[in-house]
Amino acid sequence: MKFIQYTTKEHPEDIRLGYLEDECVIDIGLREQGMPHTMLQFLQNDYYLERLKELKWKRPCCMKNLKDVLLKAPITGMDKVICVCLNYKDHCELHKIPIPPVPVIFSKFASVVIGPSDPLLIRTDITCKVDWEVELCIVMGKKASCVKQCRAYEYIFGFTVANDVTARDWQRERNGGQFLLGKSMDTFCPVGPWIVTLDELGSVDNLEIKCSLNGVNKQRSNTNQLIYKVPAIIERLTQLITLLPGDIILTGSPSGLGVYSNPPEFMKPGDILRSEIEKIGVLETRVERYIKPDDFPWQNYKIDKNCLY
Template identity: 55%
Template structure:
């Protein structure tokens, strides 16, 4: 894996819960590959944050090298799809570090993925999948990938204009509404919490906050 690229604010209903405009183009940020852990690995709660949040996301796994990929051929470069948990330290993402998202998004263990890669031929329609997140068995996020602002092929087309996509690269496509930071009152993870991220036709990952 060379890189993990993420798309922010990429669900229509997630933009609505923040009362912000739908982005006209994908908002890209990254996670370091060292943030990636397994589908059932525990997540170490970092001492430097007090606002640990959850985000279930559809992840795209690139299967072929590509640059300047046209939209109509974008899915030819996809190996398959998996589930990702975009763990976020909201205080570092939104209140510190000059407003840059990187540190708040890329701490160790902040990108559980799995439980496996489902090839694109085994998914009927990647833009019509139920997607949800549960914390201690309580559903916090529940939406559908039909809410994606920028579809997979559009994301790949634009991203590949800037960087060469390589086999094994992972693209996290955004999270639906229901994250803790926008709850009233805000809801943040604590040690001992169990987070389940699930996408229809792909599977579920489960990570314990320790």
């Protein structure tokens, strides 16, 4: 199944939960009284998924066309957004980076997650080195602690596409070498367009993964290049922390990053970022300038001269 969160033009503040049947959106909250309206609520109780499987056999009466809804991030409000660094063999080999002896972990704030209909906002007055990183994203379905690799998939609900957007100047130059601020600026985690469940997706060990900017291909690889596969990541994390339903894990990015281009290349307002993973889908994100509350009137706007594009 493919699960989405969406809004409509008529009710843009009303987040709805649905699943797809071809191009039709089936609203889960309207299928039966008491069903949840968000993905996080749905994942927090196993009953809802089992009940939904029963309801799927009945003809739905609450359908919309996919083109008539606004897709939001398929999961929001999660407790954790966890990321893996330097996890593609081809990336490490290309840039002569030693393969990490264990998965290297960092995090983003959960509040920076956005979806397909949301813009990626760049604060052009403080950063001019915003980079792309397409990644396979795990969505946890159950509470997980001390999980062995052989049982890891029992705790995973599905997978989606994510982009670990990064301000390289803040990651490398302006925060003492600590990742958090460069990774966690507002909107720096596009996710979507939907969550594909394991029963539909099957193996994730041989999927093409790619990213383009304004129609020009920047990244192209395959998940068979992952150094630490999904089960190994789950085992490593759950030996240390408890993962909760709805937590997402970005599994690492392949080569083709802007920071390694010659000359380096970074995103700017007006760009269109396209992230894609085979069998999962395409996540398209428009890039805009972050407008501060005091940016008006326009003639008073000031910009860091070091960040001019």
